[in-house]
Amino acid sequence: MRAQSVACREVWLFYNGRQPLEADVLPRFDRIVVSSSQADYFGRFAVALTARSEFVWVIDDDCLPEPRWVEHCLATERRWGGILAPRGFRVRARDFRDGSYRDVTQVGRNVHAAERARPKEIDVPLHSYFLRRAWLAHLFRHPIAVGLEGTETLPLLGSDDVELACRAWLHAGVRSFVPSCGEPGTLGASEEVDERQHASWLANPDFHRQRLQALRYEASLGWKPIRLRRPWDTPWRRLRAR
Numbered sequence: 001m002r003a004q005s006v007a008c009r010e011v012w013l014f015y016n017g018r019q020p021l022e023a024d025v026l027p028r029f030d031r032i033v034v035s036s037s038q039a040d041y042f043g044r045f046a047v048a049l050t051a052r053s054e055f056v057w058v059i060d061d062d063c064l065p066e067p068r069w070v071e072h073c074l075a076t077e078r079r080w081g082g083i084l085a086p087r088g089f090r091v092r093a094r095d096f097r098d099g100s101y102r103d104v105t106q107v108g109r110n111v112h113a114a115e116r117a118r119p120k121e122i123d124v125p126l127h128s129y130f131l132r133r134a135w136l137a138h139l140f141r142h143p144i145a146v147g148l149e150g151t152e153t154l155p156l157l158g159s160d161d162v163e164l165a166c167r168a169w170l171h172a173g174v175r176s177f178v179p180s181c182g183e184p185g186t187l188g189a190s191e192e193v194d195e196r197q198h199a200s201w202l203a204n205p206d207f208h209r210q211r212l213q214a215l216r217y218e219a220s221l222g223w224k225p226i227r228l229r230r231p232w233d234t235p236w237r238r239l240r241a242r
Contacts, residue, residue: 001059006070009053014044041160042144049136056136059128069181073130076119076179083165083176084130086113088122091225097216104212108225111178119177123225124165124215135174138167147213148220157204159214166218 001011011028015021016035026032033047048056055077057070065086073084093099093107101107111120144163147156168174204210215225 001064003067004070005068006074008057008070010051012047012051014047016040016043039157041158042139045136045139045160045164049133051133053133055130056133057128057130063127065128066181070130072179072181076177077130077132080119080175080177082121082131082174083125083135083168084119084179085122085125085128085176086178086181087111087126088120088176088178089124089126090121091123091215091227094227096212096225097219101212103208104215105208107212107215113178113181116180119179121226122176122178124162125176125178126161129161129164131168131174135168135172136164138171138174139164141167141171142221146217147210148217149213153217154213156210156214158207159211162211162214162218166215166223167221170218170221170223 001008010030012031012033013029014033014035016038018038021032021034033043035043037043044058048058055074057073063086069086076082076084088111089104089108090111091108093101096107099107108123110126111122139160142163145156145159147154147159165174165176169176219225
């Protein structure tokens with residue numbers, strides 16, 4: 001992160017691990033916030049809201065991309081705006097909210113970063129999130145960690161990326177993209193940093209079912225996936241028309 005071609009001004013650590021932090025790790029960070037809840041997926045976004053920068057880059061410890069990633073994100077943001085990620089999910093099923101699906105993999109597919117003429121728009125960013133700091137506030141405008149199954153609202157473990165992207169679009173017309181980038185990289189997926197044993201999609205057997213429930217809840221608030229949007233659905237277009 002320090003070696004990015006566009007350097008990060010500060011590097012913060014939000015730590016909710018089970019083991020105590022080792023002393024030789026601490027000097028590497030400009031700020032450290034420790035959470036006592038191992039299931040806390042949302043506290044890092046609240047902490048990021050206190051940053052002084054215009055942009056923030058929220059990443060997991062197993063999702064460090066190649067050293068030009070911030071540069072790619074800034075270039076994409078200047079032209080397209082949006083929440084940027086090296087990978088994303090796009091809803092394909094038009095009836096995802098009311099259909100008899102039990103797994104999010106049945107209603108869409110993943111999109112990866114690659115060299116292309118233009119960025120690829122996605123519904124949900126995955127792995128890391130590069131965005132304007134002010135947009136994080138939209139995440140907390142509705143209850144967090146909740147999903148919908150039928151008419152019942154259920155508590156969820158995670159799905160913070162779903163809520164972040166859906167609510168930013170719902171309230172501010174913020175779209176999400178995978179930038180054009182030949183090699184975004186994911187250091188944590190290599191043998192060098194083998195932390196995937198703690199990944200949510202491995203540790204939580206209901207991970208994909210709960211993500212579908214999260215999408216259904218966001219749809220109940222008024223969010224629409226790309227496949228169902230029309231130009232007049234985008235909030236900033238409605239505001240401009242007034």
